[in-house]
Amino acid sequence: MSIADAGTEALREHVAAQLRRARDRSVVLTDAVDDDDLVRQHSKLMSPLVWDLAHIGNQEELWLVRDVGGHEPVREDIDNLYDAFQHPRADRPALPLLNPAEARGYVREVRDKVFDVLERSPLEGRRLETGGFAFGMIVQHEQQHDETMLATHQLRSGAPVLHSPAPPPGRALPAAEVLVPAGPFTMGTSIEAWALDNERPAHDVHVDAFFIDTAPVTNAAWAYRVKADLTAPRFWVRDGTGFLRNRFGHVEPLAPDEPVVHVCFHEALAYATWAGRRLPTEAEWEKAARFDPSTGRSRRFPWGDEDPGVEQANLGQRHLSPAPVGAYPAGASPLGVHQLIGDVWEWVDTDFHGYPGFEAFPYREYSEVFFGGDYKMLRGGSFGTDPAACRSTFRNWDHPIRRQIFAGFRCARDAGPEELA
Numbered sequence: 001m002s003i004a005d006a007g008t009e010a011l012r013e014h015v016a017a018q019l020r021r022a023r024d025r026s027v028v029l030t031d032a033v034d035d036d037d038l039v040r041q042h043s044k045l046m047s048p049l050v051w052d053l054a055h056i057g058n059q060e061e062l063w064l065v066r067d068v069g070g071h072e073p074v075r076e077d078i079d080n081l082y083d084a085f086q087h088p089r090a091d092r093p094a095l096p097l098l099n100p101a102e103a104r105g106y107v108r109e110v111r112d113k114v115f116d117v118l119e120r121s122p123l124e125g126r127r128l129e130t131g132g133f134a135f136g137m138i139v140q141h142e143q144q145h146d147e148t149m150l151a152t153h154q155l156r157s158g159a160p161v162l163h164s165p166a167p168p169p170g171r172a173l174p175a176a177e178v179l180v181p182a183g184p185f186t187m188g189t190s191i192e193a194w195a196l197d198n199e200r201p202a203h204d205v206h207v208d209a210f211f212i213d214t215a216p217v218t219n220a221a222w223a224y225r226v227k228a229d230l231t232a233p234r235f236w237v238r239d240g241t242g243f244l245r246n247r248f249g250h251v252e253p254l255a256p257d258e259p260v261v262h263v264c265f266h267e268a269l270a271y272a273t274w275a276g277r278r279l280p281t282e283a284e285w286e287k288a289a290r291f292d293p294s295t296g297r298s299r300r301f302p303w304g305d306e307d308p309g310v311e312q313a314n315l316g317q318r319h320l321s322p323a324p325v326g327a328y329p330a331g332a333s334p335l336g337v338h339q340l341i342g343d344v345w346e347w348v349d350t351d352f353h354g355y356p357g358f359e360a361f362p363y364r365e366y367s368e369v370f371f372g373g374d375y376k377m378l379r380g381g382s383f384g385t386d387p388a389a390c391r392s393t394f395r396n397w398d399h400p401i402r403r404q405i406f407a408g409f410r411c412a413r414d415a416g417p418e419e420l421a
Ligand SMILES: [Fe+2]
Pocket: 055, 059, 084, 141, 145
């Protein structure tokens, strides 16, 4: 069931719980290091952690305190500093940013006002408030920055500060690939209350028959390829003739049956080509994830319409790595494709465009200004993605050279006529 169907008070409680959960995670990620590490730039690709924190508060102030709540600004003077379009990441450390204590105080002050706004919002009427959309957008924004901060942690040097239990063990899958039948399916959504503009509207897409791997490409498969001439993924560390990996400061043996992570789009494409295969398109990925051949309907998630639980997917930073292949049998799609949600973002071979009938909401800068740029799509979320910011319709995009994100891939291939009998 979608949260929009649950009644206004249930929705209000849901929003409050999601806001708290996002903030708990932001606190874990920023309290784990000292002030020096908070203001330092750990990579030119990333903001200082303290920028992300105050930016989270600033977006929350803009949308929920000022717009939804109609209140006076809390800190209008810092809007420019925390506008991502004004300052590229590399320039942010030189800005006169709030220091860690000020940033923490600021996000707390904003949040207190937001709980007040939430109490008064009818959660209907205005489109921005209907179904709690603006609150959902801000929850997802904070969770997305939490994943970005997690990527900054992976780039940070020094002793490990983040720890987690290992993911559940893997299991052999019954097949290495499955056939996705030809025909139309419903891509995107018009009914998911917190879906962002680029996931809308729902529309029919015809997809030719194709085969898709039941699991993402593993470390073992990649290591085999590295012996020839492919580059090791980022954060692999040469150890004699083999490799170790650095995972948030823990240097350890590669887990052979875990999905490979920290590869860029070009590397994923090169691997697939070498293997005599290709990457799926975005429509193919979504059909494999959502299409139920018994009803012809597209599901919210591979396993059905219920939100992700711990049995279905490796999401939400519960584990600080992808889970081995076969670890989530309860999360498989009707066609038998595993681990589409969680573990690693999956590169797909599609550029970023709006769906037919796209309408920018609530502002062009969310998605539209990125259409047609130098981006490839990523689908399904990673171990570092929160369930609130992940669905089978969710679309992420990044530059095809990026490797610091928690991205892997799976392969696909065309189905020949002789295979369709
Ligand atoms: Fe942002």
